[in-house]
Amino acid sequence: MTSTLLIRNASELVTVRGAGGSPRTGTEMDDLGIIKNGAAAIEDGRIVALGQSDEIAARFSWADTVIDATNKVVLPGFVDCHTHLVFGGSREDEFVQKIQGRSYLEILNSGGGILSTVDRTRQALVCPEALLERAHGFLGTMLAFGTTTVEIKTGYGLSQESELGMLKVIARLKDSGPVDIVSTFLGAHALPGEYRDRRDDYVRLVLGMLETVKTGSLAEYCDVFVEQGAFDASEARTILAKAREHGLKLKLHAGEFSDIGGVEVGVELGATSIDHLEHISDRGMALMADKRTVGVLLPGVPFHLMTDRYAPARKLIAAGVPIALATDFNPGSCPTLSMQSIIALACRQLKMTPAEAISAATINAACALDRGNEVGSIEVGKKADIIIMDIPNHRQLPYWFGINLVDTVVKKGVIVRSTNGYTDEALLT
Amino acid sequence: MTSTLLIRNASELVTVRGAGGSPRTGTEMDDLGIIKNGAAAIEDGRIVALGQSDEIAARFSWADTVIDATNKVVLPGFVDCHTHLVFGGSREDEFVQKIQGRSYLEILNSGGGILSTVDRTRQALVCPEALLERAHGFLGTMLAFGTTTVEIKTGYGLSQESELGMLKVIARLKDSGPVDIVSTFLGAHALPGEYRDRRDDYVRLVLGMLETVKTGSLAEYCDVFVEQGAFDASEARTILAKAREHGLKLKLHAGEFSDIGGVEVGVELGATSIDHLEHISDRGMALMADKRTVGVLLPGVPFHLMTDRYAPARKLIAAGVPIALATDFNPGSCPTLSMQSIIALACRQLKMTPAEAISAATINAACALDRGNEVGSIEVGKKADIIIMDIPNHRQLPYWFGINLVDTVVKKGVIVRSTNGYTDEALLT
Numbered sequence: 001m002t003s004t005l006l007i008r009n010a011s012e013l014v015t016v017r018g019a020g021g022s023p024r025t026g027t028e029m030d031d032l033g034i035i036k037n038g039a040a041a042i043e044d045g046r047i048v049a050l051g052q053s054d055e056i057a058a059r060f061s062w063a064d065t066v067i068d069a070t071n072k073v074v075l076p077g078f079v080d081c082h083t084h085l086v087f088g089g090s091r092e093d094e095f096v097q098k099i100q101g102r103s104y105l106e107i108l109n110s111g112g113g114i115l116s117t118v119d120r121t122r123q124a125l126v127c128p129e130a131l132l133e134r135a136h137g138f139l140g141t142m143l144a145f146g147t148t149t150v151e152i153k154t155g156y157g158l159s160q161e162s163e164l165g166m167l168k169v170i171a172r173l174k175d176s177g178p179v180d181i182v183s184t185f186l187g188a189h190a191l192p193g194e195y196r197d198r199r200d201d202y203v204r205l206v207l208g209m210l211e212t213v214k215t216g217s218l219a220e221y222c223d224v225f226v227e228q229g230a231f232d233a234s235e236a237r238t239i240l241a242k243a244r245e246h247g248l249k250l251k252l253h254a255g256e257f258s259d260i261g262g263v264e265v266g267v268e269l270g271a272t273s274i275d276h277l278e279h280i281s282d283r284g285m286a287l288m289a290d291k292r293t294v295g296v297l298l299p300g301v302p303f304h305l306m307t308d309r310y311a312p313a314r315k316l317i318a319a320g321v322p323i324a325l326a327t328d329f330n331p332g333s334c335p336t337l338s339m340q341s342i343i344a345l346a347c348r349q350l351k352m353t354p355a356e357a358i359s360a361a362t363i364n365a366a367c368a369l370d371r372g373n374e375v376g377s378i379e380v381g382k383k384a385d386i387i388i389m390d391i392p393n394h395r396q397l398p399y400w401f402g403i404n405l406v407d408t409v410v411k412k413g414v415i416v417r418s419t420n421g422y423t424d425e426a427l428l429t
Numbered sequence: 430m431t432s433t434l435l436i437r438n439a440s441e442l443v444t445v446r447g448a449g450g451s452p453r454t455g456t457e458m459d460d461l462g463i464i465k466n467g468a469a470a471i472e473d474g475r476i477v478a479l480g481q482s483d484e485i486a487a488r489f490s491w492a493d494t495v496i497d498a499t500n501k502v503v504l505p506g507f508v509d510c511h512t513h514l515v516f517g518g519s520r521e522d523e524f525v526q527k528i529q530g531r532s533y534l535e536i537l538n539s540g541g542g543i544l545s546t547v548d549r550t551r552q553a554l555v556c557p558e559a560l561l562e563r564a565h566g567f568l569g570t571m572l573a574f575g576t577t578t579v580e581i582k583t584g585y586g587l588s589q590e591s592e593l594g595m596l597k598v599i600a601r602l603k604d605s606g607p608v609d610i611v612s613t614f615l616g617a618h619a620l621p622g623e624y625r626d627r628r629d630d631y632v633r634l635v636l637g638m639l640e641t642v643k644t645g646s647l648a649e650y651c652d653v654f655v656e657q658g659a660f661d662a663s664e665a666r667t668i669l670a671k672a673r674e675h676g677l678k679l680k681l682h683a684g685e686f687s688d689i690g691g692v693e694v695g696v697e698l699g700a701t702s703i704d705h706l707e708h709i710s711d712r713g714m715a716l717m718a719d720k721r722t723v724g725v726l727l728p729g730v731p732f733h734l735m736t737d738r739y740a741p742a743r744k745l746i747a748a749g750v751p752i753a754l755a756t757d758f759n760p761g762s763c764p765t766l767s768m769q770s771i772i773a774l775a776c777r778q779l780k781m782t783p784a785e786a787i788s789a790a791t792i793n794a795a796c797a798l799d800r801g802n803e804v805g806s807i808e809v810g811k812k813a814d815i816i817i818m819d820i821p822n823h824r825q826l827p828y829w830f831g832i833n834l835v836d837t838v839v840k841k842g843v844i845v846r847s848t849n850g851y852t853d854e855a856l857l858t
Contacts (some may be wrong), residue, residue, distance in 0.1 A: 090828070092783075095776075303777065335828050336831035337832055338831035338832050341832075352530075353528060395525055398523050401770065402766065402770025403570055403765070403766055
């Protein structure tokens with residue numbers, strides 16, 4: 001049986017429509033396709049009509065459920081296109097050490113850093129139920145803050161067995177819903193301790209893992225952390241080229257602390273996105289703009305790490321690079337679950353306008369996951385992933401920072417979160 | 430009839446006790462008086478017992494209500510000791526102009542700045558019900574994020590009639606509860622347009638307003654905004670000396686954009702707190718430390734205004750100045766309602782440890798309102814304003830930033846907010 005949901009009287013219906021599944025660049029990012037006093041009708045989880053509230057409400061007067069969005073903004077659900085959401089432990093002690101000015105090496109020597117999370121995650125994978133439950137809780141908080149699609153990377157296993165274990169946890173999260181999950185294999189996240197003096201052996205191990213990933217169709221993307229102390233551009237090329245042969249799409253971590261050629265490799269191999277970019281050359285920007293490679297900016301990282309070195313968002317936008325935003329949720333460099341907090345940081349630290357930040361957190365983030373035809377905007381035919389925020393215009397989204405402005409979350413046409421009594425409690429699993 | 434509430438099994442019961450109603454200074458700020466596996470018993474809105482969970486739970490086994498705080502942190506409710514919570518309108522357009530790099534003067538010329546909020550507030554005061562309802566909504570969000578006591582300033586009226594109107598709105602908020610309100614008269618917030626060329630007349634008007642404030646017992650504090658373009662040190666001395674004669678306690682805004690002598694006047698006249706302090710001399714710090722004047726730091730302001738000039742918290746702590754934290758909630762320079770976001774900023778931007786930031790947001794903030802004997806710590810005899818956070822240790826409070834970590838809020842012994850079914854719905858007014 002078809003059920004129809006009508007959202008009407010929106011002060012602003014922010015459609016972000018019109019890019020035809022492609023990411024927005026330059027001044028397009030400032031155009032949100034806003035319908036004032038707008039309405040949207042939804043059937044079978046898809047958007048079937050959009051327009052002026054009076055007209056749409058008349059056409060769908062028989063809707064089963066009606067949400068009145070008076071004085072509210074209706075937006076596409078946020079797409080969080082870069083996270084490391086499955087992990088054991090937490091690293092608040094390392095955070096306190098950073099506040100106190102301890103150096104990277106001191107922190108490493110006292111047991112901090114990525115490898116400490118690898119230890120905790122490997123331990124947790126022995127009995128993955130707790131890991132799964134925790135990740136599910138994280139996704140629930142993300143959903144409550146308006147995120148309806150989330151990319152999740154492996155990379156805290158770093159062995160054949162534990163990377164596979166992480167992929168299975170991610171697969172189970174995918175099955176449990178309601179948040180849509182995109183799975184990324186990041187075996188090349190760090191060099192595990194047991195391979196400290198055998199880099200080449202580890203790269204070979206990652207290439208071997210790719211066979212398993214391919215055989216089991218366990219991941220859609222392959223990612224490599226290109227950085228001093230992690231993997232160099234040549235290693236990245238080897239791993240990503242093999243991944244591409246196996247039919248995986250590509251992502252890279254590049255330019256977080258230094259620019260060592262990751263952007264060039266990513267563009268050359270046709271990566272869907274290149275992420276971080278706190279350090280990027282003018283040539284790198286031109287290459288990305290030319291190929292329309294999405295640049296995923298993660299302003300929560302310099303904020304949390306207190307490095308004060310943010311990605312040059314204005315230069316990237318001026319150069320024509322399509323910019324997306326994501327949390328980078330992880331226990332070491334960015335423990336936030338809220339895309340609202342990332343948008344707030346993007347406006348203040350990256351000097352993006354509220355409209356640019358919203359484009360970056362919706363349609364461009366969807367494109368960073370090759371989902372630009374499916375989610376990221378409110379358009380007829382697209383999946384009805386929609387959030388309603390308790391603000392009269394979208395410019396207030398980053399303005400009232402530090403709280404949760406989301407009032408209602410509609411996932412694939414179903415109301416999954418609501419502060420106003422619309423919620424079907426049975427859905428809040 | 431006496432009803433008893435027992436909170437038990439707290440992973441950390443953060444008491445912040447032991448200062449005897451005085452603010453903490455120096456290394457004391459890092460000592461939270463934590464009881465691991467702790468419990469607290471509450472009767473008639475007061476804390477009656479504290480200690481190890483097994484012992485307290487046995488003594489109060491007959492409690493009417495029991496909250497299990499396993500894996501959670503129990504803290505004193507936050508005291509937000511500096512806000513401008515009652516106002517008309519909002520200033521997101523000014524925020525967007527700042528992102529785009531417009532100058533202060535350009536913003537002023539296009540209708541921004543404090544005086545635009547004065548216009549909107551004066552209009553709203555004609556029929557104050559909407560203003561009251563909105564302020565009540567703000568307080569509800571603050572409470573949900575863990576704030577149980579809030580100071581509110583006037584200063585968007587700037588005429589006898591409208592300043593009085595603001596004081597009456599604040600008085601009605603005080604009556605409507607459950608958040609405790611402290612009222613501050615800030616007639617000297619800005620020079621209203623109609624007095625542009627008559628500064629002395631406006632200062633005289635403020636002195637006249639003080640008579641009304643005194644007669645009606647309408648405010649506990651008098652505050653002055655000491656700043657270039659607002660009021661100078663001499664005008665502040667005139668106003669605050671008169672306020673003191675009338676029995677009001679004193680506060681100052683000083684050093685937000687420049688140091689023009691506000692600290693010296695505040696210390697001389699015995700102010701309870703001096704707030705902002707982004708600009709303060711070593712001599713100013715020594716004076717404040719000597720008199721134990723509380724320095725209220727507002728890191729949300731440089732964050733929102735993107736000035737990147739934060740108060741020298743580490744120097745202030747080293748000098749022995751008792752530091753408190755507050756939101757400064759207002760539509761121009763800091764639109765956040767969450768003390769959690771302020772603590773997250775204090776750790777990253779002011780380099781305060783989580784323990785120091787918690788001391789600053791609880792006991793020292795209570796002292797900034799002369800409420801150190803009443804709230805701000807969990808001690809036998811104090812008002813039972815207690816929050817339970819869904820984290821296993823207090824260091825995670827600033828760590829998982831951008832979301833709401835509060836699980837349960839107990840105000841004067843009554844559960845007023847809960848995500849776990851403890852809430853009496855009737856209390857959620």
